[in-house]
């Protein structure tokens with residue numbers, strides 16, 4: 001399940017559920033059409049606090065949106081990242097590309 | 110020694126069934142002493158193989174069948190995922206990190222299967238299908254050395 005809201009020129013997308021090929025497709029379609037229809041949005045924040053599982057399909061859609069935002073001259077960040085999800089972000093190298101806020105760090109603040 | 114077991118699943122090639130495969134794996138592994146992080150990793154490996162069958166094997170056509178076997182024998186888990194799809198022309202190349210034949214795919218599926226399981230075997234024939242077999246030892250979690258990662 002996806003929830004979209006905007007905060008100034010940032011689109012905030014909250015994902016709930018397993019980020020596998022089904023949710024990745026929904027994410028791509030929903031976010032891309034939203035961005036297309038709201039050209040003034042520059043940045044993308046993805047809240048993964050409702051995501052306990054992510055595989056390479058999830059990574060693919062995140063990397064794809066990263067490229068999209070970079071082409072717009074904006075940035076992308078992930079928050080609410082749990083240990084399992086962080087691990088695959090690390091293994092794939094996606095971690096190095098964007099700001100990632102982990103669940104524990106956020107709780108500590 | 111763990112109790113041996115075998116479960117076979119046959120799935121229609123729709124994306125929603127990847128979650129069903131993962132859930133069934135979770136239930137299958139319940140009677141074994143698998144840590145939560147290990148379970149997560151095995152679920153990723155399975156998810157990669159099943160997604161590959163649906164996305165690449167059947168080109169996202171929903172009328173294919175994916176056959177899955179979960180087995181434990183002699184404290185070793187075997188997961189077998191098989192499709193009757195297009196097949197892989199060059200298996201070695203397909204297994205290389207970052208190799209993908211599809212847009213918006215990172216080419217990480219086989220990397221994850223390899224990383225999260227002990228053994229990975231891929232058999233494929235063009236126009237016939239693909240079978241991925243993965244194995245992982247289930248015992249001696251404390252005794253084994255920490256995974257270098």
Ligand SMILES: Nc1ncnc2c1ncn2[C@@H]1O[C@H](COP(=O)(O)OP(=O)(O)OP(=O)(O)O)[C@@H](O)[C@H]1O
Pocket residue numbers: 056057060157161162163165166167192194195196197203204208209210211213214215216217218219220239
């Ligand atoms: N069951 C299959 N049938 C046909 N081709 C396959 C199958 N599994 C994998 N392949 C081929 O092997 C390539 C590599 O697979 P791999 O899972 O490593 O990466 P990917 O699926 O392309 O990307 P990602 O898994 O990161 O989304 C695929 O792009 C595809 O060409």
Ligand SMILES: [Mg+2]
Pocket residue numbers: 056157160161217218219
């Ligand atoms: Mg794949």
